[in-house]
Amino acid sequence: MSNGDASASSWSSDSSSCWDDWPADFDGTGLFQSLDRDEPPIFRFDVQCVLAEVEGQLQSAVVDIPKVGKGSNYFGMHLRLEDGSDVLVRMARRDVNWPRHTEGDADEILKFVKEQVLEVQFEAEIYQLLRSHREILASHLLYYRAPTYRPNGSPPQDVLGRAFFAFQKTEGVNNVWPDDLDRRLCILEQCARIRAALFAFVLPPDFIASWLARRIPCAKSIPAHMITPTRDFALGLLSAKINETIPDQGGLIGWEEDHHVVGLNALRAKTLLLRLLPLILPAEEGCDNNFYRLVLDHGDFGIHNMTITDTPPTVTSLYDWEAAEIVPAILSDPQMSVYVDLELDGDGLPAISRVWEGITKEDRLDCLRYAEHYFQTLGKRAPEYMKAIKAAKDPRRIWFALKSWRGDDPEQYFGALGSWAQERMSEVLSVDDPKSNRVLECCAPP
Template identity: 35%
Template sequence: MGWRDEWPSMPDGTPYDGKHLLLLARAGKSPFDGVWDVRLLVREIEEKLNTRVTDIPFIDKGSNNYGILLKTADGRDMVARLARSDVNMPDFDDFPVAVQGAEVRFESTVYHLLRSEVLLLDQAATMRAALFRYDPPHDFSTQYFLERVFRFMPDSLSMPIAPTRDEGDMIRWEDDEETVGPRALAAKQALLKAIPCLLPPETPEASLFRLVLEYGDFGIHNMTITKKVNGEPVVTSLFDWETACIWPALLSDPLMAVSPVDLIVDEDAGPSVTRLPEDATPADLETYKTWASHYVKRLYHEDPGYKAVIRAGKDFRYLWYALRDWRGGDSEKFFGALGAWAEKWIQELEGPI
């Protein structure tokens, strides 16, 4: 058995379709029997929220959690999250309890911090721009900045956390005992020389180095959405802050996940699309392009400074996201290519390294 719950099957062997869970549980036919108790979950929700659950129309699973749609006697629709793993499960291999506890405390703090702002926003681009404009309290940033950067962060910082262009401490990789070759070692020197030059000076159009609360997984899949009487959709909340972090505005990523693609901006801050399906038709591609153009246009309308930040920091952003997205393997090829890019960049700026 794996350390995450497997999606259940029905008695005839077909995968459970996620529907009518409460009815099945009350009839003693819950697909999750023996794994977790649907009735116990419902009882806890009813007790904590002083309501009565009347239906569970649908349940689905993500990488780490179930998403459960609930209907209640007082007319509220709710979304509950339930972890797909338990520290008491055999062969449990997730983050230790101390790490998970820190994740929960951080997410709870963010919900409390942003509840009044986020719940009033009715469109994804407006929400993203509002989050970009939001200045988290200094004590909040000080407490969580280092903890939320990456897993290969240093144990401490040698300078106070502040919105500054100073490079400060170098982030190091965790010790994976990998031996690197001459290309990777040479690339390190080129990158170290390039980084101070890659960091742009402040611009009057926007503050590049103020600290922002970066969501990390912005998209439809992490929003609750309802409809007005006239049928128009309204985003009512943004949840699942476990991937959030605090870093300079220069590095903010406006990516918006909409099934089945991600709406992004290119290095010149123009609209673009990634994660395209292999079977996308020309009509699909045109639709995705229209979505990206609309989202980015609205985003910049809400906060023109966002566009200025992306343009000003395009070279440093390229380096940062390349390092962030690297998943290991063939370090000679990866860092060799980055080193060659850095050398070319410096040569164009001030001559050979």
């Protein structure tokens, strides 16, 4: 029996939300068996539509749904087929035809839908691009489609308005983090090898031309012929990011609904950062363009987006590339997430972030040890990666400071960034150089 006939009011979550949860008291198991009952778990979509699409595309009947899970943006459904194969369906938790999405300005609605379609196309191209790369372990994509916009004024029962992917399921589950140290370090070593292989992967020029500006909005202000693996492009990209984040004086900054305008501190920071950039970007000479070649970043690299077997601990796939970006090598982010984030600090040294409240000194030391082991392995596998990061610590500080700002108190945030830029300007330029004095003087606050 189809469970799509249930009214929206019987769905367990807030019916006004455009993001689906799953039904109350549902643990993700037993869904297939429940479809023939009088009261199966109620989703906002018809589960039978999911099964029909998979069966039609893969030419085999679904005989079980061992597990249903969910992430921030997608449901995951493990389907077992009659031919013996196991498939993982990844389907968006929001439908572009849900009424909340179809209310308002028509141009804005179409823009939203177009963005969703491009997201799906980009991710699908990545899976196809990396399909034969044995070290990166990108999931094997069997079928996909973008959401179809078909507003009819009532909540849809089908799944055509949702992004849809079907993958060959690999052995293992996500978020595997064994209890003993040796097995944890083994997983980190494998993750470092995958990350090194991704950094070394040579992107086709047509892929870069198609997607770089779409993935990094500030790059749209750079002419297409300037998108090259050069210092000039990196300089242009960083400058565009500064201008995008900090508009001219009096312009809106941050979230539109906050009504913040660019103040003196933010404007001063913008001026200082733009003048500092040419002084701190590494020279191209002698680096064989390794600093500025364009690389693919996963964007959310961690055990939550990997399938891993526990015994022995083996990473079997890397998935969820929806946050991926194309960036110059010096701006690549090697961060790795376990239950904390393993990253490099401003000096290129292993560090941790996103720690839990009340973390003990012993736990903190353990996490730092994980970071050190991960980056030590990464450094051995991709020494040019670590070299680029250390050579560009100042540009990286600017790039990630701009990317990580969440709209809070722009005057305070950019006031601190501007003070750092002023200090770095003083260090980079000789105070005895008249040119240095002119630069610092013109950047002084009014």
